[in-house]
Amino acid sequence: MDLGRRITRNAEHRYIGSGLMIRALFSALLFLTSGLAAQAANDITQIQQGLESPVIVDVRSEGEYASGAIDGALNHPLQGLPGTLLDMGVELDEEVIVYCRSGRRSAQAKTLLKQAGFQLVFDGGPMTQLEQVLEQSEP
Template sequence: MDQYLEFISNHYLLVLALAAVTFLLIQDFVEHSFNKFTGISPMIAVTKMNSDETKIVDVREPHEFIKGHIEDAINIPLGKFDDQLDTLQPFKNNPIIVVCQSGTRSVPACKTLVKSGFEQVFNITGGMQSWEDNKLPTKSTSKNKN
């Protein structure tokens, strides 16, 4: 036991880093355990899009959306998501796939959808970066288009 205490006192930064990493891993595990939405890969998203009446919601900003997005995606920026949630009500019983650039901004949108009673909510893991890495098609929109 004395050796442990000596190690901790001599290497307190390593012990502190280990404690921080352990805490973050446990937090991530607990958060993913209680999520009521599912993370899916881009390839599974394509399968869902082909087999169901799936709606894609892109939560990136309009200038990001214009550069390239998934065909038929609805652009609702995360900052305006709560205000524009009513536009998704007709699709409440349909599967909804949420995407952003890297997969982090879409998580709060998924949580909002689940709290609003949407039952089939999916998040593309890795976002549009992963979509493009898998060489899946994107559509560009003209800036002049309304």
């Protein structure tokens, strides 16, 4: 064995391994987000079919809420959940619809509320989408 021998590397091989890793990570990300998207689509379908009397919760910041919100929505920023809803007296078996600007925080809010024991939590996704759904489902 020649310890003094210099090992040369082919630059292409270094990137092939990196490319495979990036593809694997991208595939995993797509898989996870497609599952979340499917859950959100299911929630929207249930909202369209009509809920009894849901509590609509805007999980954006106070500043975002002040710039415009869905009529009747309560502002409970994501950082305060689930405590702020519990403090307000929302029961664990009440229907709760959460929404935000893009849908990311509403998905997180749904997870937090479900973990806290809320049973009927629906991800309304982005505010613009939920507004349309609510308008279409009005009698």
